[in-house]
Amino acid sequence: MNLPHTRTAEAPPAPRPGAALAALAAAQFTVATSIVNVALPQIGAGVGLSDGGTTWVVNAYGLAFGALLLAGGRAADLLGRRRVLVLGLALFAVASLTAGLASSASVLIAARAVQGLGAAAIAPAALALAMNLFPPGPGRGRALGVWGAVSGAGGAGGVLLGGVLTQAWGWPWIFHSVALGTALVLVAVVVLVPRTAGRTTGRFDLLGTTVVTVALTCLVWGLTTARGAGWTDARVLGSLVGAAVLLAAFAVIERRRPDALMPPRLFATGRVAAGNVLMALLGPCGSRCSSSCRSTSSRSSG
Template sequence: MNLGRTKGGPAAPPRQGAALAALAAAQFTVMLATSIVNVALPQIRSGVGLSDGGTTWVVNAYGLAFGALLLAGGRAGDLLGRRRVLLAGLAVFAGASLAAGLAGSPGLLIAARAVQGVGAAAVAPAALALAMNLFPSGPGRGRALGVWGAVSGAGGAGGVLLGGVLTQAWGWPWVFHAVALGTVLVLLAVATLVPRAADRGSGRFDLLGTVTVTLALTCLVWGLTTARGAGWT
């Protein structure tokens, strides 16, 4: 019996599948952080002393930094090496998550959420690019993209459920502590399972172009995140 094939075609080698699982876990963590605070917002507000506007920015600071820096994070991965940028992004993400759980003032909490978004902007494009490098064009890549889409959706939906459970069981700081712990585990999995590769591109970092695009995206994401508060939706 040939264990290397399945009814749907060739199966991914075990090492390849494990690397994809680690990269998908990184994407899951990024998406989880977008929604895990939603249920806990009333407890976060009373625990830190947030105003109405400050409570909104617990969510918006993450989305603004993530969306505005996404292209810059992808370019950094192209130039510096995607695996290196992914590991650095996960480390920043974990540290910011821990800082958010320990924050005792509104300013520190919102700043930590913004730094979380910076880490996510490095993690998401690097993880996707590494996943695509694992699979050549064909059915294998299609299945990998299917896994990616499912994991992204599960992260957003699971954050709401997990946020409620953690808040009720141990309090709102554990919404962030759990993300920090999970991110450390993902970092270790990526460092162990994702192979090193010569994935650094040639060229230079276009600082002017990066700043221009980042400012444009910042304005766009700012408008989208503040539209609700302005009564547009």
């Protein structure tokens, strides 16, 4: 029996699926790029951060991104994936511009956290929209191949581009270039991605979302802090234990709620379960697949 929020209005095929996929892959590139990492010494000197403090220029983004991905995927399901993607891109662009203009460490780190919030909306919505463009089969397989290649290119390309921009014009241009590129991607998404992309009926699982967001925050914070403080640090151990307890509580909560953020049936289908386990092993950012997995599961169970 299908739960109330599993009925999804499928979008008709896009007239230009290749162009739409390119726009969505560009959106994924914006959140996958590691353009900031190479410029951390210059950024620290520019806003008065110590060597240890510069890690939070990276961690603030990763913490917000990893903790809010599941919530971003569910919001995309309920509010419309294209709408959430557009809002996420706009937020990401504004936060990037703010980071480039920042003259203090607090403003920069806050802007990076807001970037992570935008990325948590972009990643699941863009992937789900990309899957909607192609029916199951070779076409979808090729689309996933493009997606994986773009995600991988974000790391290598970001390091190269970040170094060039920092040497040529200074570290603020890292963020200015991201803001400009994101604005262009936003225009491409508005023009090329169909307005009629599917959305799901149902309610937002506030309790489950709150518990899993706090759990993922503890998990990501513990993992990032362990790099400097060590795995035996009391704060790290407390954070990781807290994450484990909250994730266990989340599993219990989801079994009892009709509008669960992550319905247990997602793990009843062998391929979906294997994919979820694999992405979980890759890290919290793997939860960006939840929105598309939910759609796949609902179609197969219906």
